[in-house]
Amino acid sequence: MEHPVKILIVEDEMIIAANISLQLSALGYEVTGIIPRGEEALEHVKQNKPDIVLMDIQLKGELDGIETVRLIHQERDIPVIYLTANADDDHFSKAKGTHPFAFISKPFKKLDLQRAIELTITHIQSEKIENSISELQSGEAFVLSDAIFVRHHEKMVKVIIKDILYIEAERNYCRIHSKDKQYLLATTLKDMDEKLPKKHFIRVHRSFIVNVSQIQEIATSHIVIGKKAIPVSKALKEELLNRLQTI
Template identity: 65%
Template sequence: MTKNNTILIVEDEMIIAANISLQLTHLGYEVTGIIPRAEEVLPHIRLYVPDILLLDINLKGDIDGIQLALLIQKEFKIPIIYLTANSDEAHFERAKDTNPYAFISKPFKKLDLQHAIELTIIRIQNENETEKSIPIDNDVPFVLSDCIFVRSHNKMVKVCINDILFIEAERNYCKIHCKDREHLLVTTLKDLEEKLTSNNLLRIHRSFIVNLSHIDEIAMSHVVIAKKAIPLSAELKKKLLQRIQKI
């Protein structure tokens, strides 16, 4: 089993968090961070999206782990494993709404952690295989100056550049998000970027190309398009601001 999966730990008891981090490192996983406060989690994820999120339900502060999970899931699809010292029915029912991959009850043994992570990775791999087995009715697109033709069933469909909100990389696929629908293409974001000639389309992150005309907000680490927060790389922010000034 591959052991290069990245894991973010959200836990406000730092001794427990440090112990988990040490165990995960010994098991061969990469810990991307240890975050004790809920309000710090989304800004961190926008910069570095982990493969798995280890999330304590009973976080101190204005929102707990379940509420935080709901906020995260508005922007990202990250498998969640809950850590909890309170396994009552009320917490369990609330947590079910976030579709977690596993629960680990405190105090837990190293083997409990290891099994939860490995089962989560197996589920992720199965989900990825299922996605690959689903026939994709799109082919490599034809790109013109003002539109893209993508394959849909047995025909080529015109997608106007102006209607594109943003383009998201998903491994060897690209998902074009438009105002009224999405298109999945069998191509990498790098290959698609090389074909795009529109001045309105700009890559702002390793996984995202955005349509500058649809940007509603620009923050320190992300932009907002149609209520979707899209991560903004620090090294590409200057290029984004320069391009917007020319529009």
């Protein structure tokens, strides 16, 4: 099942915020809320757990954007992209101390926003994985503990690991078969095998990696997943059987 990246907009100019929300929705992202005040943003992050926060630096109210981010980071390590109409050195220096993933100066183009978000998504992995997993050379996919981010129709989408059935090699590409969709990635099966979490996946053939939890039948020379007969090489079958015995 595909889960869009969740983004919170913290912006007190509501026309700008509504416009950003429309652009994000058009790009396939899920907007968890449009919040005008830092105090409200703190509560929203706790309840809705967005993947990314778009934060206006100059917020009205007791908390400005930079202080709001500091308080958010005390509770949760979440990537932040700053929006600012005032890109002077003082603001930049203060904001830099909260380790944002990007700055966008207003007014900005849709492409600026899209690129900043995609760059942020590609960096999320290093924050989430204990032993930072390097991005695949193609930049087409990367792995979190419970999901894989893949490029699909010009945007990055999150595919939950337990919904993946198997991954099939197609020359220099890989095709991820999930319960309801397929995703073609410009990377090799070898690269995918190195990046995927071993507790969930195992390579059973030079052309196939399978999700161990999705195996329905085991025959002499193949296994069955979702009505698909997948060949198992002799060299890898013993490892597969050992893995199944330990589950």
